[in-house]
Amino acid sequence: MSPDAPLAVGVVLVGDDGVVAEADAEARRMLDLDLSGVVFPRWRDLGLTDSVQHPPAGRGMLVRRDDPDGSVRWYLLSKRPLRLAGEPLYVFSLADVSSIKNDLDRFKGFFTNAVEGIFQSSPEGRFLAVNPALAAILGYDSPEDMIGALTDLRSELYVDPADRDKLLDRLSRDGVVTGLETRFYRKDRTIKWISQAARVVRDERNEVRYIEGLNIDITARKQAEEAYNDILERYRSIVTGSIDGVILCGAGGEVLTANPETERIFGLSESDLALAGLAGVISDADGGLGRALATLSATGRFRGELTGIKAGGETIPLEVSASGFPHKGGPDHSVWIVRDVADRKKAESVLRESEEKFRRTFDQSPIGASILSLDYRFLRVNDALCRITGYAADELVGMSMLHVTHPDDVAETVAWAERLLAGEFDRYEIDKRYVRQDGGTVWVHLSVRLIRDVAGRGLYLMPMVQDVTERVRAEQEMRELLAEKEGLRLNLEAIFRAIPDAIVVVDTKMRVVKTNRALTDVCFVGDILTGPGGQQVVSGACRRGCFSALRETLATQRPVIEYRVECKGQNPGRVVVINSMPLSGESGQFVGAVLIIRDITRLADLEKRLTDLHGHRGIIGKSKLMRDVYTVLDQLGEVDTTVLITGESGTGKELVAEAIHYGGVRAKKPLVKVNCSALSDELLGSELFGHVRGAFTGAIRDKVGRFEAAQGGTIFLDEIGDVSPRLQLGLLRVLESKEFERVGEAKTRKADVRVIAATNVDLPARIRAGLFRADLYYRLKVVEVRLPPLRDRAEDIPLLSEHFMRQFAANFGKAITRLSEEVMGILMDYPWPGNVRELKYAMEHGCVLCPGGEIRAGHLPRELSVPSCLPPPAEALRPSRGGLSRETILSALREARDNRSLAARRLGIDRKTLYRNMARLGIA
Numbered sequence: 046m047s048p049d050a051p052l053a054v055g056v057v058l059v060g061d062d063g064v065v066a067e068a069d070a071e072a073r074r075m076l077d078l079d080l081s082g083v084v085f086p087r088w089r090d091l092g093l094t095d096s097v098q099h100p101p102a103g104r105g106m107l108v109r110r111d112d113p114d115g116s117v118r119w120y121l122l123s124k125r126p127l128r129l130a131g132e133p134l135y136v137f138s139l140a141d142v143s144s145i146k147n148d149l150d151r152f153k154g155f156f157t158n159a160v161e162g163i164f165q166s167s168p169e170g171r172f173l174a175v176n177p178a179l180a181a182i183l184g185y186d187s188p189e190d191m192i193g194a195l196t197d198l199r200s201e202l203y204v205d206p207a208d209r210d211k212l213l214d215r216l217s218r219d220g221v222v223t224g225l226e227t228r229f230y231r232k233d234r235t236i237k238w239i240s241q242a243a244r245v246v247r248d249e250r251n252e253v254r255y256i257e258g259l260n261i262d263i264t265a266r267k268q269a270e271e272a273y274n275d276i277l278e279r280y281r282s283i284v285t286g287s288i289d290g291v292i293l294c295g296a297g298g299e300v301l302t303a304n305p306e307t308e309r310i311f312g313l314s315e316s317d318l319a320l321a322g323l324a325g326v327i328s329d330a331d332g333g334l335g336r337a338l339a340t341l342s343a344t345g346r347f348r349g350e351l352t353g354i355k356a357g358g359e360t361i362p363l364e365v366s367a368s369g370f371p372h373k374g375g376p377d378h379s380v381w382i383v384r385d386v387a388d389r390k391k392a393e394s395v396l397r398e399s400e401e402k403f404r405r406t407f408d409q410s411p412i413g414a415s416i417l418s419l420d421y422r423f424l425r426v427n428d429a430l431c432r433i434t435g436y437a438a439d440e441l442v443g444m445s446m447l448h449v450t451h452p453d454d455v456a457e458t459v460a461w462a463e464r465l466l467a468g469e470f471d472r473y474e475i476d477k478r479y480v481r482q483d484g485g486t487v488w489v490h491l492s493v494r495l496i497r498d499v500a501g502r503g504l505y506l507m508p509m510v511q512d513v514t515e516r517v518r519a520e521q522e523m524r525e526l527l528a529e530k531e532g533l534r535l536n537l538e539a540i541f542r543a544i545p546d547a548i549v550v551v552d553t554k555m556r557v558v559k560t561n562r563a564l565t566d567v568c569f570v571g572d573i574l575t576g577p578g579g580q581q582v583v584s585g586a587c588r589r590g591c592f593s594a595l596r597e598t599l600a601t602q603r604p605v606i607e608y609r610v611e612c613k614g615q616n617p618g619r620v621v622v623i624n625s626m627p628l629s630g631e632s633g634q635f636v637g638a639v640l641i642i643r644d645i646t647r648l649a650d651l652e653k654r655l656t657d658l659h660g661h662r663g664i665i666g667k668s669k670l671m672r673d674v675y676t677v678l679d680q681l682g683e684v685d686t687t688v689l690i691t692g693e694s695g696t697g698k699e700l701v702a703e704a705i706h707y708g709g710v711r712a713k714k715p716l717v718k719v720n721c722s723a724l725s726d727e728l729l730g731s732e733l734f735g736h737v738r739g740a741f742t743g744a745i746r747d748k749v750g751r752f753e754a755a756q757g758g759t760i761f762l763d764e765i766g767d768v769s770p771r772l773q774l775g776l777l778r779v780l781e782s783k784e785f786e787r788v789g790e791a792k793t794r795k796a797d798v799r800v801i802a803a804t805n806v807d808l809p810a811r812i813r814a815g816l817f818r819a820d821l822y823y824r825l826k827v828v829e830v831r832l833p834p835l836r837d838r839a840e841d842i843p844l845l846s847e848h849f850m851r852q853f854a855a856n857f858g859k860a861i862t863r864l865s866e867e868v869m870g871i872l873m874d875y876p877w878p879g880n881v882r883e884l885k886y887a888m889e890h891g892c893v894l895c896p897g898g899e900i901r902a903g904h905l906p907r908e909l910s911v912p913s914c915l916p917p918p919a920e921a922l923r924p925s926r927g928g929l930s931r932e933t934i935l936s937a938l939r940e941a942r943d944n945r946s947l948a949a950r951r952l953g954i955d956r957k958t959l960y961r962n963m964a965r966l967g968i969a
């Protein structure tokens with residue numbers, strides 16, 4: 046039946062008792078109803094499905110009837126009550142809708158089972174029906190669930206509401222829409238891409254009945270497209286930004302396009318490259334390009350190293366990867382990826398070299414080297430390690446490093462290694478012990494490094510091992526030695542502290558290194574050196590002689606032994622003996638000196654007393670002649686009388702004058718010395734008595750004379766024999782009346798002065814010659830002290846010479862200890878024309894030349910040991926009142942080779958007298 050054919054409708058009248066009362070022909074046909082019999086069939090027995098008794102009034106319902114032949118028929122049944130002649134009846138109308146129902150079922154099958162989403166909506170967009178596929182696409186459990194949630198094509202369904210408006214607009218304009226791609230929200234708000242087709246369905250009156258639509262889920266396609274586009278985009282950026290050159294070639298191998306990196310590699314622009322073609326940039330000289338093309342066409346890909354040709358003709362190594370791909374159904378195109386590996390090749394060769402170097406260094410290193418796995422197994426070892434451990438390389442490889450570690454050192458070794466592996470540090474160094482293959486123990490210095498990969502992960506350990514057994518043994522011995530040394534040092538310290546001698550240790554710069562407690566007792570310098578902020582340089586602390594021994598030791602690096610010094614610093618009178626010894630460092634080098642100062646003041650006092658037995662108040666000599674002199678001197682101490690001291694030059698007259706003064710009552714008053722031969726007569730007068738301004742030419746101010754200066758004390762008039770008669774008178778007056786006047790002044794002054802006069806001339810002879818006043822002579826010579834020449838008292842020579850030797854040795858800071866026997870013999874044999882003064886000069890000379898120790902003959906003045914050098918008899922040369930002649934002085938100077946001291950000695954006069962005479966005679 047065509048869908049437009051009118052439906053067959055039958056009518057059945059059924060009584061209230063359910064028995065069919067009448068049926069039209071159509072109904073009879075439909076229901077195979079036979080009403081020809083006596084009994085009419087009941088309605089419910091007509092084979093229709095249930096509920097037919099009481100179908101809802103006014104509404105049709107679909108009922109089925111299974112025909113005896115097995116076919117099924119569908120009827121639209123409606124029931125209408127009717128009263129006929131008061132009898133209630135029911136009119137059942139039956140429309141045979143079997144064909145429609147079958148069509149509908151078919152549609153429903155399609156609707157239900159279609160994989161595309163289908164919907165039907167009112168013209169306004171209200172959903173009338175949706176199929177399960179659409180519900181599933183949009184994530185709903187069932188069509189009902191979907192319609193319940195989305196009653197119409199609401200904008201919430203469309204991700205872009207404009208799409209819905211577009212759909213409805215087009216539908217109302219065109220009645221149909223196809224291929225509208227839009228996005229729908231699913232129930233869970235995820236998005237689906239949908240391709241929508243819809244049409245407006247109209248009735249026969251051209252009224253819009255509904256809209257039906259087909260929704261196809263194109264999400265997968267869209268995603269694929271997006272992915273494709275994404276890939277395409279990425280491909281583009283990769284190719285453009287690739288660090289490799291990418292060349293796209295057509296089927297004929299012609300260059301279609303190339304990326305910027307290609308330009309950098311070959312130095313050709315894209316267009317030049319297109320002109321040059323592959324053959325222009327990849328060399329075929331070795332057949333490389335040909336092989337690549339053949340492989341590409343045979344297998345679709347090629348990968349290998351080829352030689353590139355740069356724009357300038359320079360060749361470069363290339364790593365090439367090419368693959369073909371079909372192009373629009375035509376012959377294959379190919380893409381060539383080229384990489385300039387020149388740098389890499391270079392780096393590889395450098396790496397190879399450095400690996401080789403490393404291997405050589407590793408194998409030949411004198412240090413035990415190995416590579417350990419992270420669980421401490423030897424992976425590789427060198428010969429040196431084999432030597433240290435006594436194992437062969439193949440024995441060590443695979444063995445745990447802990448196996449060769451001494452059991453006592455395993456825990457420490459593991460602790461260090463674990464900290465290294467934990468990244469606390471990159472290297473550690475320890476000393477530990479290995480147990481050798483033969484069971485012996487070796488000490489090694491171990492330096493372990495962790496080698497990491499580029500990502501910083503530990504790869505392996507690299508220990509370097511040095512056999513330090515000898516060093517460790519030496520250190521142990523050293524420690525023992527140091528302990529022993531410390532013990533000795535403590536002992537020495539104790540001795541150092543306890544020793545009563547002062548000790549000062551200095552370095553080579555004279556800086557104090559150490560002092561002991563006794564230094565403070567012996568020497569005031571101790572307070573400075575040992576006190577807070579003590580001076581560090583001895584020379585700065587005390588410039589006295591006692592440190593000269595230290596200076597000498599520092600200068601000569603030789604000891605100064607038993608050098609005797611009288612303290613002239615803070616402790617005058619203290620006598621010390623000094624020993625200074627050089628100090629050596631560990632390797633024998635000179636590092637300074639130690640000074641030992643022994644206080645021998647008491648001993649020196651005893652010595653002095655002993656010396657005094659051999660002398661008197663600083664006058665040395667124990668001879669009978671001298672002892673007689675001392676007797677007189679002792680007596681003079683008691684009386685304050687004038688004294689005349691006579692004796693040859695150099696016999697000690699001045700010394701005796703001093704002894705008289707200091708031994709007398711005037712000792713605390715001045716002792717004024719005047720050499721009467723040194724000045725002219727006029728000057729001597731003013732010198733002795735003073736003058737007033739203008740008294741004579743040159744007297745520009747008043748002057749106090751020596752008599753006044755010696756007030757209360759003593760005046761010593763040396764060389765009294767040279768005084769002029771006029772002054773002799775003045776002197777006589779002073780001696781007699783104790784009065785005098787200044788030159789040029791009338792005022793008489795009192796002189797409370799003791800007069801001691803001395804002369805080396807024969808005064809009685811001068812009196813006889815009328816040159817000296819006899820009254821003055823007798824006035825002077827109240828007491829005469831006659832000093833004997835040294836030649837007359839040879840027994841005093843050893844005493845005197847040793848006395849002077851000690852004196853000069855101390856002055857010069859030399860450790861001169863004695864006179865040789867030969868020297869002593871010479872001294873005893875010599876006639877000493879210059880008397881004690883000459884002996885004193887001789888000893889000074891000897892101490893100057895002697896470096897220390899013993900004074901030898903060679904240190905003495907030449908004339909003492911060479912008889913021809915002896916001066917002429919002193920008497921002959923002794924100057925007269927008028928002084929020495931010019932000739933005498935010149936010849937003495939000539940013989941003494943201009944040495945004035947020597948010339949003076951030869952002349953038997955002192956240096957001052959010689960100078961005075963030279964000045965008088967104009968000898969320069």
Ligand SMILES: Nc1ncnc2c1ncn2[C@@H]1O[C@H](COP(=O)(O)OP(=O)(O)OP(=O)(O)O)[C@@H](O)[C@H]1O
Binds near residue numbers: 665694697698
């Ligand atoms: N007996 C002695 N003991 C120690 N020193 C002495 C002795 N005699 C002389 N001398 C020393 O010899 C040197 C010369 O002595 P001094 O000047 O007293 O002699 P002098 O007789 O006065 O000489 P001159 O007549 O030439 O002036 C002085 O340095 C002095 O100290």
